[in-house]
Amino acid sequence: MLTVYHVPGTRGVRAIWLCEELGLPYAVEPVDFSPEFRSSDQWRALNPVGKVPVLRDTNKGDFVMFESGAMVQYLLDRYGNGQLQPLAGTPEHALYLQWSWFAEATFARPLGEVVNHSREFPGDQKIGAVVAEMLSRGRVCAEAVGTAIGDQPFILGDNFSAADIMLGYTLMLAERFLPEGLPATVEPYWQRLAARPAFQKSVS
Ligand SMILES: N[C@@H](CCC(=O)N[C@@H](CS)C(=O)NCC(=O)O)C(=O)O
Known part of the structure; x- marks a missing residue:
């Protein structure tokens, strides 16, 4: 399962939009956007600078990452079957x-x-x-x-x-x-x- 830890209207939109375009199943996990929660050890363990979004991929093991652009590239490279990006190296x-x-x-x-x-x-x-x-x-x-x-x-x-x-x-x-x-x-x-x-x- 892919899970996007997300606050509505923030950069998690990119990962969700891509999942929708590719027809990938995913879940959205709402995040408390308060400074207190974002600076908690619990959240910093997922995003070390206390920002959103975070992506979790448990399709094989348990993989967690931050940075929305990197998420887009990861999802494309792992699940995109060549869709929505030109051939690498061109x-x-x-x-x-x-x-x-x-x-x-x-x-x-x-x-x-x-x-x-x-x-x-x-x-x-x-x-x-x-x-x-x-x-x-x-x-x-x-x-x-x-x-x-x-x-x-x-x-x-x-x-x-x-x-x-x-x-x-x-x-x-x-x-x-x-x-x-x-x-x-x-x-x-x-x-x-x-x-x-x-x-x-x-x-x-
Ligand atoms: N380059 C990061 C930027 C993340 C970012 O700035 N997220 C915003 C919401 S869209 C945030 O968490 N802001 C809270 C803050 O910076 O205090 C990414 O693309 O994921």
Whole structure:
């Protein structure tokens, strides 16, 4: 059994969305998102920095991992039968990796800091400049996605891939936190992703 330890609307969406796309059976285990629980020994044993999500795979033994992008890659490599990613070692796969890593390491990071700073320092005026700077970084990333997507349906071209799952979660954050919303160049792509039944299941 695959179990995603998850808080609704957070990065576990990526693993759930992928399981839905692949038709993999999985369970969702709700996690108490309070700082107290996340800093407990119990939770830190699963995620050493107290974040969500965590994936457990008991199909063979008992395997536990954190980092949503790594989960996506693990699930694809172990259960995907070549679906939703180009062949490893090809330039197409390099671009698949590029957009997957970009989605979390470069694009989601400033948006995540907006969330973290606003939560940790509510009402603190000094945070305004930090949040504005993070949002401007997020905006540059959203525009980069718009330029790359052009008229193609998905980030790698005609075929939906797990890189769209990685980016889709981050676009959900960007739509929520960028005051002006997503650039017009990105909006049709985001709508296309958000309309997928597997995505809708992951956020329901
Ligand atoms: N790079 C990590 C980021 C995990 C992360 O930041 N999770 C958020 C929820 S989406 C969280 O637990 N935030 C709590 C905190 O950072 O205090 C991943 O992709 O799994």
